Amino acid sequence: MTRIALVTGASRGLGRSAARHIAQRGSDLILTYQNRAEDAAAVVEEIEAMGRKALAFQLDTGDVATFAPFAETLRGALRRTWQRDTFDHLVNNAGHGDHALIADTTEAQFDRLVDVHFKGVYFLTQALLPLLADGGRIVNLSSGLTRVSFPGYAAYAAAKGAVEVLSLYLAKELGSRGIAVNTVAPGAIETDFGGGAVRDNPEINRVFASMTALGRVGVPDDIGPMIASLLSEDNRWINAQRIEVSGGQAI
Template structure:
């Protein structure tokens, strides 16, 4: 039986890349998108052309009130497309960046970061656990900024730090079902994240490249294959870990 991986926020960036690499390893994919429906459907077409099954569902991970309805939509999609009501892997990838000094961070900025990156991860996982198979996998995306600091990223890094602690507790509490839980922490990556800041802003790119052992910032293809690998049976004994994929950022 083929595995089914659910990846939140997969219409672009790291989520999209992870979906492609999971498909290349023979897995099927459910992707979620917040508003970029055309990008999501284009990815579904690309995955289908690779011989995989794929479905796109709308989801705002910052709106917990929608999670019961999303769970019902997911169950219906699983039944219709795969003839089953369960899936194998949950990748909590969806997110956004918001940069401001501590003295200038607004409560609205802070709340949105918490809602999307922490509260959303907690309660979406809770809502979907009845559909996740025993022996399944959960990956929560974190950031290299929980280990090194960069001005302006305090709130973002703090909520990702919370996700790393949550991942350890999830691993402990879900271990009885054989479910592994890990946090993957990318370094600076050239994607659309935060308006493509690392990719398109020379000073950001040069700063992070200068503190990275391998001498450059990352690209999506540096991270997606690692996520796909961590979901495989080759890594069934890895759980409760923070795994940084940063090219040696800040070492």
């Protein structure tokens, strides 16, 4: 039976790369996007060109009230497209960056970061658990910034740290269903995250490259294949792990 993976925030960056590489390994895809419908449609076309099925749905992963309706929409899509009631893999990737020193962080900035990166992951996963197949996988995205500090990312990193703890508890509570849960923590990556700071600001790029053993910052295709491999049967015994994919950042 063909496996089905759901990747949130898959219209760009790491989510797009993960979706493409998951499809290359033979899975069908369900993608979510917040406001980039055209970009999401382009990813669907890429995946369909590989001979896989793909659907894209709008979802704000910071808005818990939309999760129950989304789960029902997903249930209907699974039945119509795959004649199934479940999907196999959940990749909680959607997110954003907001750079502010602790002294300057507003409550609105803090709340949005927590809503998207922690509360949203918690309650979206909860809403989708009845649709996640036994023996499935969950991958939650964290950050290298939970291990090393960089001024201006305290709220973001704290929310990601909470996700790392959540992953451990999910692995414990879902183990009886054969569901493995892991965290992937990328280092600095050239995407439009945080306004494209690492990609577009030469000084920030240089600083992070100098901190990295392999001498450069990452690109999305340094991360996407790793996520795809973590979902494969080759890695079925990896569970409850935080896996940093950073080229050796700050070692």
